[in-house]
Amino acid sequence: MKITDPSTPDIVAAASTFAALGSEQRLSVLRALVRAGPEGLSIGELGARSGVTGSTLTHHMRILAQAGLVAQEKRGRSIICAAVAYDELRALSDFLLRECCADSAHPHEEHDHG
Template sequence: MDTTEAAQGFAAIGSEARLHVLKTLVRAGDEGLTVGEIQSRTSIPPSTLAHHLRFLTAGGLIEQQRSGRTTLNRAAFDQLEALAQFILSECCADVTRKAANNG
């Protein structure tokens, strides 16, 4: 994952409402949820929820599958793991470097 892709992902979860929607989808697992199910679990109004879902989809953090009139939404677990790995990839690097320089 490059810095631009990571920035888009982090921007997508840059609001409390979107973070709530994403966590709701993570809890649902691979089965995902319909828009109506997300709305009932989050109490976000339909038009606002549609906006947040578009933002999360554009950021690559959720996947949508259309089946007739229903849209199933799922967390993009691979992308979420890559985003977490991106931010943690340099964890404690300066501490290790500092210890080597002092040794």
Template sequence: MTADQVVRALGALAQEHRLAVFRLLVQAGAEGVAAGQLAERLGIAPSSMSFHLAQLSHAGLVAQARHGRSIVYSANYGAMNGLMGYLTDNCCNGVPCTDDAMCADAACEERGAA
């Protein structure tokens, strides 16, 4: 994952509505949620939701599939894990990890100083 991709993924999640959308999609799992339902649940206009979904899609964080008249969105766990990996390396690289940090005790030992 390149730094440019990381910036785009972070930017995609760095917005109240988009973070909420991603959380909903993660909770929904592989089944996904239709665009209209997302707009209704968050109380924003369909066109605004479409804009946000495009950003998430452009960042590779969500996948879309047509299902009848609806377009169903689902979370892309691979992209999220890639982002987490980059941040973990960033968080722990070259410095002793703190003891009370989840990032340290679990992830760092797993991945080493890669």
């Protein structure tokens, strides 16, 4: 049986990122930004697409920004929000699937995730 040390940096970083994503509203905000691509969305458009507005949106953007998943940039009179951590999001999913079935008696091929 393969044992993974739960104090490794991978699991610490993953736990921190998962904590930032631990809200339906934050997931909705991040999903809207990922769908918009690198050009991002204005705060107003992000609110319209995600269904999260006002101080609630500000709160969730702060948490996502602290996790390094999104960024905000003032452009003229607008604030543009964008997802910036595509590689980190991919690494997070890889973290979950990297050791797929490592402790199983069944070969990995029977559990194709990929």
